[in-house]
Amino acid sequence: MDFCAGIGGGRAGLENLGMQCVGFSEINKDAEKTYREFFGQEEKNYGDLTKINPDDLPNFDLMIAGFPCQTFSVVGKRKGMKDRRGQIIFDLIDIMKGKNLKYFILENVKGLLNHGTGESMKIILDELDKAGYKVFWKLISSLNYGVPQMRERIYFVGVRKDLIKNNKPFEFPNTVKTPELKNYLVDTNEIESKEKKRIYESFLKYLENKYNKGKFSVEELLKEDFLVIDTRQSDLRLYRGKVPTLRVGRHGVLYIRDGKFRKLSGYESLLLQGFSKRLSNKVKNKISDIYLLSQAGNAMTVNVVETFGKSFLNYINSCQKQEQEEKNRSYWGLTPQRVDFKMKGMS
Ligand SMILES: C[S@@+](CC[C@H](N)C(=O)[O-])C[C@H]1O[C@@H](n2cnc3c(N)ncnc32)[C@H](O)[C@@H]1O
Numbered sequence: 001m002d003f004c005a006g007i008g009g010g011r012a013g014l015e016n017l018g019m020q021c022v023g024f025s026e027i028n029k030d031a032e033k034t035y036r037e038f039f040g041q042e043e044k045n046y047g048d049l050t051k052i053n054p055d056d057l058p059n060f061d062l063m064i065a066g067f068p069c070q071t072f073s074v075v076g077k078r079k080g081m082k083d084r085r086g087q088i089i090f091d092l093i094d095i096m097k098g099k100n101l102k103y104f105i106l107e108n109v110k111g112l113l114n115h116g117t118g119e120s121m122k123i124i125l126d127e128l129d130k131a132g133y134k135v136f137w138k139l140i141s142s143l144n145y146g147v148p149q150m151r152e153r154i155y156f157v158g159v160r161k162d163l164i165k166n167n168k169p170f171e172f173p174n175t176v177k178t179p180e181l182k183n184y185l186v187d188t189n190e191i192e193s194k195e196k197k198r199i200y201e202s203f204l205k206y207l208e209n210k211y212n213k214g215k216f217s218v219e220e221l222l223k224e225d226f227l228v229i230d231t232r233q234s235d236l237r238l239y240r241g242k243v244p245t246l247r248v249g250r251h252g253v254l255y256i257r258d259g260k261f262r263k264l265s266g267y268e269s270l271l272l273q274g275f276s277k278r279l280s281n282k283v284k285n286k287i288s289d290i291y292l293l294s295q296a297g298n299a300m301t302v303n304v305v306e307t308f309g310k311s312f313l314n315y316i317n318s319c320q321k322q323e324q325e326e327k328n329r330s331y332w333g334l335t336p337q338r339v340d341f342k343m344k345g346m347s
Contacts, residue, residue: 001025001057003049003065003092007034007295009273010064010105013305017313022058025049030291031298037282038275050091054098065092066107066300089124093131102163103316105309106156107300110139113154133158136170138308142274144175146303148184148242149272155304157312165322173311181241182226184272185255187265189285199263203231203254211235222259229254229261243272246297266292274302 002011005024015021021039025046026032032045046052067088089106096104112121128135135158142151157170191199207216211234221227228239231252237244243253246269253264264272266289270280273296283292 001060001063003063003095004067004088005035005045006031006066006298006300008038009275009299009302010066010107010305011039012275012279013300013302014062014064014105014309016302016306017309019062019309022060025052031295034283034287034291034295037286038279049095050088052091052095054095057095057099060099061102063092063096063101063104064106064300064305065104066298067092090127093127096133097131100160102160103312104133104156104158105305105312106158108154108156110152110154113139128156128158132161134161134164136172138172140172140304140308142301142304143178143242145301145307146176146179147272147274147301148178148181149244149246149301150239150242151245151301153300153304155308157308159316159319163316163319163323165319165326168315168319168322170312170315172308176307178242181228181243184243185226185257185262185264185268186271187262187267189265189267191263195263196261199254199261203229203261206231206236209234222256222261224256225258227256229256246272246293248294248297264293265289266296269293269296272296273299274304274306275299276302 001022002008002024005011005026006028008024011021011024021043023044023046024035025048026035027048036043046057092104092106095101112124115121125135125137135156137154137156139152139154142149142153155172157172159170204218206212207218216236221229224240226240228243230237230239230244231254243255243264246253254261255264256262266287267280267284269292270283271277275296
């Protein structure tokens with residue numbers, strides 16, 4: 001089940017692995033609209049998770065949740081655990097306990113690692129441990145897991161302790177080669193000429209500010225196809241082969257294509273978060289870029305969840321297999337050594 005669902009980046013990754021989602025929980029109406037376009041209008045939203053009674057939820061094996069990051073984020077106010085939004089993790093843990101949940105995948109921003117000099121992370125890991133879960137976590141960059149976007153996020157994988165066999169650790173998979181950026185900057189929608197003029201004029205002004213004056217020429221920049229230009233800071237930042245982290249408030253990413261400036265579109269930002277063209281096309285020209293850019297900025301990267309989700313499934317299967325083998329052995333009253341011996345003797 002998908003909690004703090006946003007637009008369902010995590011869900012899309014798990015569905016790519018053949019998993020089935022039984023419901024979601026999301027309080028933002030705009031995100032819900034996009035989510036329904038992606039996954040179906042008939043989906044059930046269980047609403048505010050702080051008010052959910054676990055008994056009212058359907059049964060499910062795995063929880064996926066990118067719990068709110070404002071209070072943990074380095075860009076946020078650093079109020080952390082004292083702010084209610086930083087405590088949603090505790091409501092999630094209540095749901096885990098209420099459902100005697102088997103597995104979970106959680107996601108948060110990198111800032112959690114040193115928030116409160118590491119105290120917040122420690123509290124979260126302790127609480128999950130007390131709730132009966134073995135937790136494995138890793139700081140992962142989307143750049144190393146299948147999309148050309150710099151995006152570092154902490155991913156947690158949790159397994160109810162009684163389901164782990166022989167203390168078997170979960171290992172996050174190896175990184176993969178970053179795909180080519182040009183395959184993501186593909187929007188064919190023409191920017192309105194008024195908008196184009198506005199972007200161009202504000203960009204020229206920007207080049208003239210005290211940080212950038214004399215450093216760049218428009219002609220030079222326009223020569224390099226797929227050069228990415230971030231205008232978030234006063235100083236101009238250029239990226240090649242990748243885009244900076246998509247964020248809720250970051251709508252100023254420009255790039256060059258065919259000798260012209262283009263603004264990163266909502267459709268392209270979805271692709272850069274690993275949403276398939278099939279899903280992204282469902283909202284293109286239907287939901288405005290202002291929403292899509294923010295929503296993509298909040299999402300989990302589909303490829304990241306799919307990549308380590310696959311390893312997680314293998315891990316779960318191997319624990320289940322081991323459990324089944326142990327059951328079979330105790331049924332026949334054999335110790336593992338005897339089985340080995342017998343098999344060798346038979347061949
Ligand atoms: C960081 S975003 C996660 C996005 C999501 N993982 C995705 O792939 O799009 C956190 C989401 O949690 C939602 N949220 C915050 N408080 C919530 C609550 N009490 N109940 C349900 N959702 C909540 C926010 O509206 C936001 O969409």
